[in-house]
Amino acid sequence: MEKIAVLGAGSWGTALAMVLNDNGHEVRLWTHVAEHAEEINRTHQNKAYLKDVVIPEAIHATSDLVAALKEVSAVVFVLPTKAIRPVCQQVKAVLDHHVTIIHGTKGIEPETFKRVSEMMEEELDAACYDEIVVLSGPSHAEEVSVKQPTTVSASSKSIASAEHAQQLFMNDRFRVYTNKDVLGVELGGSLKNIIALGAGISDGLGYGDNAKAALVTRGLAEIARLGTAMGADPLTFIGLTGIGDLIVTCTSVHSRNWRAGNLLAKGNSLDDVLEQMGMVVEGVRTAQAAYHLAKVKGIDMPITAGIYQILFENADAQAMVDQLMTRTKRPETDEIHEMLKAHYLKAYLTNE
Numbered sequence: 001m002e003k004i005a006v007l008g009a010g011s012w013g014t015a016l017a018m019v020l021n022d023n024g025h026e027v028r029l030w031t032h033v034a035e036h037a038e039e040i041n042r043t044h045q046n047k048a049y050l051k052d053v054v055i056p057e058a059i060h061a062t063s064d065l066v067a068a069l070k071e072v073s074a075v076v077f078v079l080p081t082k083a084i085r086p087v088c089q090q091v092k093a094v095l096d097h098h099v100t101i102i103h104g105t106k107g108i109e110p111e112t113f114k115r116v117s118e119m120m121e122e123e124l125d126a127a128c129y130d131e132i133v134v135l136s137g138p139s140h141a142e143e144v145s146v147k148q149p150t151t152v153s154a155s156s157k158s159i160a161s162a163e164h165a166q167q168l169f170m171n172d173r174f175r176v177y178t179n180k181d182v183l184g185v186e187l188g189g190s191l192k193n194i195i196a197l198g199a200g201i202s203d204g205l206g207y208g209d210n211a212k213a214a215l216v217t218r219g220l221a222e223i224a225r226l227g228t229a230m231g232a233d234p235l236t237f238i239g240l241t242g243i244g245d246l247i248v249t250c251t252s253v254h255s256r257n258w259r260a261g262n263l264l265a266k267g268n269s270l271d272d273v274l275e276q277m278g279m280v281v282e283g284v285r286t287a288q289a290a291y292h293l294a295k296v297k298g299i300d301m302p303i304t305a306g307i308y309q310i311l312f313e314n315a316d317a318q319a320m321v322d323q324l325m326t327r328t329k330r331p332e333t334d335e336i337h338e339m340l341k342a343h344y345l346k347a348y349l350t351n352e
């Protein structure tokens with residue numbers, strides 16, 4: 001059994017700490033707020049983030065990063081995207097041995113278009129790890145923390161690192177696959193949050209299952225379009241971290257992104273919605289990133305653009321639906337054939 005630090009005591013960090021604890025590991029749950037650590041250790045609950053869930057006593061919460069990292073074999077970052085760089089800088093200052101680095105964060109940095117593993121590579125000391133592992137897939141903390149069956153992927157350029165994460169987390173309620181396409185896994189997990197905001201808006205406007213199915217499938221088409229243009233494997237987008245996560249986030253009442261979209265459609269301002277949520281709604285910043293990234297790359301992402309305009313340009317949600325529904329006529333699958341052909345031709349030519 002191993003010593004593991006989980007950095008971030010929000011809903012997902014707490015749920016992942018519980019999976020690791022179930023697997024017999026010694027888990028330190030780090031939060032940047034001393035009172036939060038004290039409350040978790042005293043009450044064995046994390047009321048603000050995982051209401052009604054009892055946290056096993058063996059999980060020790062701490063705000064002391066040096067103590068959290070002492071002799072650990074793995075460090076699991078489970079923070080909002082905007083906290084990744086500052087926390088990596090703190091870790092770099094104190095981590096003095098080699099570990100497996102894993103992250104469960106889903107977002108893209110708006111200013112740089114960097115994925116989370118890219119930001120981590122820029123901030124951490126490369127001598128302390130081999131290749132970063134991304135843990136991603138359809139997995140709401142509210143269900144994982146009560147041991148509902150869940151499947152995710154552990155993705156890394158190093159199969160040994162991915163398999164280490166797989167072995168740490170996998171049990172009979174939490175099934176972990178490995179995957180080599182880090183780019184596709186991170187893009188799928190991040191971009192689906194934008195579409196989930198759209199699903200919440202659609203439901204908030206009173207539209208039904210047809211509209212939501214349209215958002216999921218056409219949302220997936222534009223996620224895959226951007227992802228494939230950036231070099232991801234198109235098949236990743238029909239896996240757990242693509243369509244799988246898109247389905248769960250667009251249809252679950254647990255989704256923070258869906259809930260935020262729903263509140264927006266009911267007339268609340270973005271600031272009010274974020275204040276009410278009290279938890280990170282990653283799709284908002286990722287919509288900023290994806291909207292500008294798609295422009296730079298010349299990729300058509302009409303749903304993402306519509307959601308960006310609702311969030312940041314005060315566009316009317318109803319008018320956006322009308323705009324999407326009256327776009328120019330086009331075939332459904334031509335571009336998908338082109339994407340697959342281009343990807344596999346490249347793979348064939350480069351012998352990958």
Ligand SMILES: NC(=O)C1=CN([C@@H]2O[C@H](COP(=O)(O)OP(=O)(O)OC[C@H]3O[C@@H](n4cnc5c(N)ncnc54)[C@H](OP(=O)(O)O)[C@@H]3O)[C@@H](O)[C@H]2O)C=CC1
Nearest residue numbers: 009010011012013032078079080083105106140141279280
């Ligand atoms: N919730 C879920 O079911 C899932 C979430 N994810 C992803 O995991 C990531 C974390 O999400 P989630 O756990 O839901 O987020 P929460 O909002 O529940 O918790 C975020 C945690 O990070 C802390 N934090 C915020 N800023 C900093 C900082 N600068 N330094 C240190 N700690 C900080 C917060 O502390 P404070 O209390 O002070 O704000 C809080 O403890 C996101 O990228 C999300 O998309 C992935 C899969 C499932």
Ligand SMILES: O=C(CO)COP(=O)(O)O
Nearest residue numbers: 137138139140255256257
């Ligand atoms: O990524 C998630 C589920 O897989 C969590 O999504 P939300 O942040 O919308 O709750």
